[in-house]
């Protein structure tokens with residue numbers, strides 16, 4: 001059987017897996033252990049993985065960027081599940097921004113003061 005090509009659909013499957021870990025035994029599931037430690041710990045882990053990704057990028061370590069990005073996305077999926085955010089909500093935000101330049105969007109923001 002041909003090996004399945006990894007695509008962004010893996011994120012939806014990962015989200016479903018981490019959702020299913022709610023209420024699981026923290027001694028047998030890392031995800032359940034994270035939930036049991038609470039929202040601040042989940043947020044802290046996401047921040048740590050973001051920093052580790054940044055460090056690998058600055059070092060020019062391409063493999064490290066790939067590996068730390070996977071950790072980052074996993075922890076982001078856990079944070080979304082903990083916050084009750086469905087991936088579709090984030091996808092809809094991104095879709096609504098398609099075709100709008102980030103520079104135009106920033107210039108259209110109300111001016112402070």
Ligand SMILES: N=c1c2ncn([C@@H]3O[C@H](COP(=O)(O)OP(=O)(O)OP(=O)(O)O)[C@@H](O)[C@H]3O)c2ncn1[C@@H]1O[C@H](COP(=O)(O)O)[C@@H](O)[C@H]1O
Nearest residue numbers: 014017018021028029030031032033045048070071074075
């Ligand atoms: N993708 C991942 C994934 N990526 C990273 N990790 C874990 O994230 C942890 C990060 O490592 P760290 O050294 O930063 O963490 P740590 O020192 O153990 O933790 P802290 O004490 O700092 O909190 C490791 O335990 C990794 O194994 C993941 N754990 C789980 N998944 C996915 O989630 C699914 C469910 O996992 P369980 O909930 O463990 O069954 C798995 O089948 C995978 O698909």
